[in-house]
Amino acid sequence: MNSLFTALIAKRIVATVSALLVIGIGCGAGIWQLGRADTKIALAASVLAKQQMPILNANTSPWTLEEASERRMIARGQYILESAIWLDNRPRPIPPAGSTNAQSGFYLMMPLRLEDRNEVLWVNRGWAPRNNENRETLPPVQTPNKVVNIEGIVFAQPGRVYELGGGNTSIDPGKPRIEQNFDLVAEGKLHGWQQSPFILREVETGIGDGLLREWTPLTIGVDRHYAYAFQWFALAFAGFLFWLLSGLRQYKRQGLVNGDQG
Incomplete structure (x- = not known):
C-alpha cells in the first residue's frame, strides 16, 4: 500500500496538484451552476406566489x-x-x-x-x-x-x-x-x-396595438444551468480518472521494472 501511495502521490506531486486543481474548479463551477438554477426556481416560485395575491x-x-x-x-x-x-x-x-x-x-x-x-x-x-x-x-x-x-x-x-x-x-x-x-x-x-x-x-390582454407581450418565463435557462453543471462535474471526474489511471500505469511499469531487476 505504501508503494502504491508513493507511486500515485509522493512521486507525482505536480500531477496530483494539477488534478486537485481541475477537480476543485470543476466541482466548484458545477455547484455554482446548480445554485444558479435553484435561485431561478426560487425566484419564479416567489413571483408566482405574489401574482396569486x-x-x-x-x-x-x-x-x-x-x-x-x-x-x-x-x-x-x-x-x-x-x-x-x-x-x-x-x-x-x-x-x-x-x-x-x-x-x-x-x-x-x-x-x-x-x-x-x-x-x-x-x-x-x-x-x-x-x-x-x-x-x-x-x-x-x-x-x-x-x-x-x-x-x-x-x-x-x-x-x-x-x-x-x-x-x-x-x-x-x-x-x-x-x-x-x-x-x-x-x-x-x-x-x-x-x-x-x-x-x-x-401583460397580454388581446389588444392589437402592434406589440408583443409574450414575456420570457423566469425559469428559462434552468435546463442550461443543469447541463453546464453536468459538464463541469464531468470535467472534474475526467481529471480524477486521468490522474488515477496514469498513476496506476506508472505503478505497474515500476513493478515490472523492479521485478526484472530482482
Missing part, C-alpha cells in the same frame, strides 16, 4: 416598490405619447417556433398619467421588431388617444443591457427617443413630474 390598483394609493414589487396591478389613465422611450437591443422575449436566432427589437416604455391622481406610471407596453436598415424607423404601434385600462406586473426596472458611456438624457423633439437603458429616477427629474417608484410591465 389580490390585484393592486395604481389609482387608489401611492404604492411603494416594496409593497408592489412583482405584484399584479391595474391602472387607469392616458398615455403621454410624446414622452415615449424606445429601449434598443432587446431580443424578442420568446422567439418564434423553429427560430434559432434572437430577433432584435425595442421595448416601448411609455408614461401613463393616472386618472384622478397627480402621478405618472411608466409602462413597459411590450416588444416590437427593429428595422435593421434604419434604426430610427420605428415599428408601427397603435396608441389610443383616450383613457385606457391596463394590467401588468410591477418591477423595479425593465432590465438593463451593456452600454458604453453614461447614456444621454437630453430630448430632441424632432427625433424619437431611442435609449439603451431606462433610468426611472432620471426621467422623473427630467420631466419634473411626480411618478410611481416602479414600472408596470403590461
